Amino acid sequence: MFIINLEYLGLETPEGLQKIDEHLVAHRTFLESYYQKGVLLASGPKNPRVGGILIALGTDRSIIEKMIQEDPFAQHHLASYTITEFSPVKYRPELSELV
Numbered sequence: 001m002f003i004i005n006l007e008y009l010g011l012e013t014p015e016g017l018q019k020i021d022e023h024l025v026a027h028r029t030f031l032e033s034y035y036q037k038g039v040l041l042a043s044g045p046k047n048p049r050v051g052g053i054l055i056a057l058g059t060d061r062s063i064i065e066k067m068i069q070e071d072p073f074a075q076h077h078l079a080s081y082t083i084t085e086f087s088p089v090k091y092r093p094e095l096s097e098l099v
Contacts, residue, residue, distance in 0.1 A: 001055065001057060001085070001086055001087070001099065002055070002056040002057075002064050003053065003056075003084045004053070004064065005083075006052040006079045007050065007081075007082075008051050008078060009078055009079060017049065019076070023073060023076055023078060027071060030070060030071050030072060031043055034056075038057065039056050039057060040054060040055070040057075041057055041098065042054070052079075061083065065083070068081050
């Protein structure tokens, strides 16, 4: 599994979140495509709204790196990304089919 931490760029200007909002529909369409492919498990904005978190399934980091390159936020240089890979050893029974 992977946790992808997005940090929005350019928030030091008043236009920062406006630029994020301009690409939000495209970003959500991108996310939906990876839900349909079975890669994403969960996603959402941080509070306060300075970025977001994605939780992805899989064992191949290169797939996650490729996925990030397709994100409109990445393509428009609106976010930086940190990928953390981990191997779940304890989890709720409902997740047993996923790990």
